[in-house]
Amino acid sequence: MSHEGQASLEALQTQLRQAGLRVTAQRAAVLRVLAHSEEHLSAEQIWEQAKAYDASINLATVYRTLSTLKELGIIDPRSLTADGRRRFYESAAKPRHYHFTCLGCGRVQEFESDLLDRAREQIARQHGFHITTARITFEGLCECCAQSHSGGRTT
Amino acid sequence: MSHEGQASLEALQTQLRQAGLRVTAQRAAVLRVLAHSEEHLSAEQIWEQAKAYDASINLATVYRTLSTLKELGIIDPRSLTADGRRRFYESAAKPRHYHFTCLGCGRVQEFESDLLDRAREQIARQHGFHITTARITFEGLCECCAQSHSGGRTT
DNA sequence: ATTACTGCAAAGGCTTTGCATTGTA
DNA sequence: TACAATGCAAAGCCTTTGCAGTAAT
Numbered sequence: 001m002s003h004e005g006q007a008s009l010e011a012l013q014t015q016l017r018q019a020g021l022r023v024t025a026q027r028a029a030v031l032r033v034l035a036h037s038e039e040h041l042s043a044e045q046i047w048e049q050a051k052a053y054d055a056s057i058n059l060a061t062v063y064r065t066l067s068t069l070k071e072l073g074i075i076d077p078r079s080l081t082a083d084g085r086r087r088f089y090e091s092a093a094k095p096r097h098y099h100f101t102c103l104g105c106g107r108v109q110e111f112e113s114d115l116l117d118r119a120r121e122q123i124a125r126q127h128g129f130h131i132t133t134a135r136i137t138f139e140g141l142c143e144c145c146a147q148s149h150s151g152g153r154t155t
Numbered sequence: 156m157s158h159e160g161q162a163s164l165e166a167l168q169t170q171l172r173q174a175g176l177r178v179t180a181q182r183a184a185v186l187r188v189l190a191h192s193e194e195h196l197s198a199e200q201i202w203e204q205a206k207a208y209d210a211s212i213n214l215a216t217v218y219r220t221l222s223t224l225k226e227l228g229i230i231d232p233r234s235l236t237a238d239g240r241r242r243f244y245e246s247a248a249k250p251r252h253y254h255f256t257c258l259g260c261g262r263v264q265e266f267e268s269d270l271l272d273r274a275r276e277q278i279a280r281q282h283g284f285h286i287t288t289a290r291i292t293f294e295g296l297c298e299c300c301a302q303s304h305s306g307g308r309t310t
Numbered sequence: 311a312t313t314a315c316t317g318c319a320a321a322g323g324c325t326t327t328g329c330a331t332t333g334t335a
Numbered sequence: 336t337a338c339a340a341t342g343c344a345a346a347g348c349c350t351t352t353g354c355a356g357t358a359a360t
Binding site: 079082084085087098100103109111113115116118119120122123124126127128129130131132133134135136137138139140141142143146 | 234237239242253255258264266268271274275279281282283284285287288289290291293294295297298
Binding site for chain 4: 175177179181182211212215216219220238240
């Protein structure tokens, strides 16, 4: 029932228990939201969806759960907006990839890049950096939006 | 008197006037701070330093000025911290470069990277993106801090 | 029965904004 | 003299936290 490439709900709950943490209805609700989504959800979006599983779940609890899941290495928070204020969460199990946010349609596209991977390694080597985090995000217009913005539609 | 590669104070003030904006004591103060600094300053740091030129300058004014200067293409705000909450400002006149923040000593190192430049172009080409902003930042331990953390000093 | 976890509400960090006042052009 | 720009204080946005009550093991 779960999407490919994503840890099953039970596996995640087991991981919680093995860490000595309790599997509460709230945590299960957040895990279910994350397990069923391929998207990049904000804490508030996760909250909204989690209410379907636990109607009384509180936003503060969502934040605390997300923090816990990050600690466990289950999810990764990402800064995808220009101001970098809001964070979006995605599965940490995903293979290394990067994000492009279209300012026209708002869609976030994921892609891989060998060149980017190699650049990161080269930079670490050249400067002696021990890189623990690389925050790499692109913004602009996607192919579709660039066309409609530059050309204008013929109607 | 001004640092190399940096627009002179008068040039910047002229740019303000040409945009139909007034050169107030507060704006001059912020410009002077920016003109004399090679660093990445937060709004609050700029505020502190600007007080030397205009003791009564208000933080809100600093923010408004920074916003104006960004609009004019004079400065660029950067997210250099992990949480991305705070912004640091640097001259937009600098040649393209990237940042590495050391979590040990807190220092920010700038560097250039051909590979990163090429990756960015390749990504745009491959996916049809019209990239307007690339936010690329690295974090970890610099060479110096990595050594002292791993080895420990012999004393 | 413990004690980790939650809800609630308040605070915290950074930035923006409304409005009366100041000061540049 | 206009009207742009400022100071002040309040609000806004997202996230974190203190505390008393609740529930998982």
